[in-house]
Amino acid sequence: MKQIYKRPSTLRHVPLHYCPGCGHSIIHRLIAEVLDEMKLREKAICVPPAGCAVLAYNYLDIDMVEAPHGRATAVATGIKRVRPHNLVFSYQGDGDLAAIGTAEAVHAANRGEQISVIFVNNAVYGMTGGQMAPTTLLSQKTTTSPQGRSLKTEGPPIKVGELLAGLGSTTYLERVAVNSPVNIKKTKSAIIKAFEYQMRKSGFSLVEILSPCPTNWKMDPVASCRWIDEVMSAVFPLGVIKE
């Protein structure tokens, strides 16, 4: 019998701890599939974030170095400069990359570091319990914006892809989502492209992934996926931002 679907060998055979409907599990699997298919598992070094996905090293069977919150692109820079032939990527959330680690991300991008960033945008701080993130939408209610995010006092959500597009050294920036089979396939293609850019030494690449967080959005998984389509991607339009 022909096997058409299997667990990628880079994905360890353990249950994932993520909440039902969380996008991290899908993204982990996509990364594992891509590393398998591109035969990059043995070259890959990942810098996981502070956040729910810090435990990525329990799931992805590749070398990993933890980073302090926000510093993943600086750590990845140090690794990549020492090991230019490896595939080095960071996996970061919106608080990690767009709040506490903005400076590190902007400057790594501006130096044109040959690294890739998997940027998971779920519009909240997930692990700490759903506080307002730099990417929280206007009037979106969170545990620290109970009246909804206000343009006047909190400003609009930061669009990381567009922000980095203005820098001369970014070569590939795309926003995708993992809320439907079609979008999941597009996400996989984007990750492949980002890794290809890196292995060709074409510069800094980032894939921004809109990802559901049903627990903190206080929605069921189906409604969460619909919310990405109907609300979130209106603010964060999907597609290639720069190539």
Added chain:
Amino acid sequence: MYGTHALAEAAIQAGCTCYFGYPITPQNELPEYMSQRLAEIPGGVFIQAESELASINMVLGASAAGARALTSSSSPGISLKQEGISFLAGMELPAVIANFMRGGPGLGNIAPSQSDYFQATRGGGHGDYRIIVLAPASVQEIADLTYLAFDLADTYRTPVMILSDGMLGQLMEPVVIPKPRKDPLPEKDYCVTGAHGRSARVIKSLILDTKEMEEHNWKLFRKYQLIQQQETRWESYLTDDAEMLVVAYGTAARIAKGAIKRLRKDDPDMKVGMLRPITLWPFPSKPIKDCLSTTTDFFVFEMSAGQMVEDVRLSLEGKGRVYFYGRPGGVVPTPAELARSIARRYYQMKRSRKR
């Protein structure tokens, strides 16, 4: 050679191939030197980072990838690096950090000071850890201790700090730079290189299980005990006949040496010696305590309002008498000024002994 340049060159001879830093006075000559020197070395990496936070985390990445990495700064910048230093300690990654201390707190000034003793010797960042702290007192010693620092960092898998100040950094003295390593750098079996033909490696400090975390803390503690046993360094100067012992480190120890020479020359009966800690952590507690067999009077001199003096008191365990003379704020007293202060205490001591 300048102290900053000697540190940089010794690092390169020790096999350091990566430097990450952010400009701050009084140590800018070090990154400037490194930017040129590392460009000449195959695989050399120099990055002027966007911040101290970024630079220490680039050190973390480079160290995790197997390189010998250096960063340098001065007091306010070292405060910013503490986050990364705590992670380096928790992850047991080697790194060398040079601090050319200046007056503080806050922005303070750019004059030589010893105000970061507590920060350096108590770990500095969050969590239960220590780092090795080396305190050179000459340009030659900056070179020698920097070379040693990289070996200690690798041997014990720990951050090592070279605690110096703007005076030593800007000082020009003749120096013999240690010869480049002939033997290859020690094999590291924990670095990330890509899981090629082996299982994946994870370098982390997150340990959610409290029992595992406790065990990790005890493991670090045992390592620190070993370092205390094996790596404590100090210099004794005219201690054999000393009735009063000056305890000072770094620039302060240089001034003290000048003061002691002057005092002994002016009054040959004046038996003052010095014990100079070279490692501030591990602190030479036992050598100081051992001095109680010949003297009871200790004169601590620091370019701060009094930090190391606490370690001297702890070392003596309540015995002896400890006097303190401190000049914080970037003031560097002359040997003559210090000599007057030591002499006053010395003659007081003599008078009280007669009674």
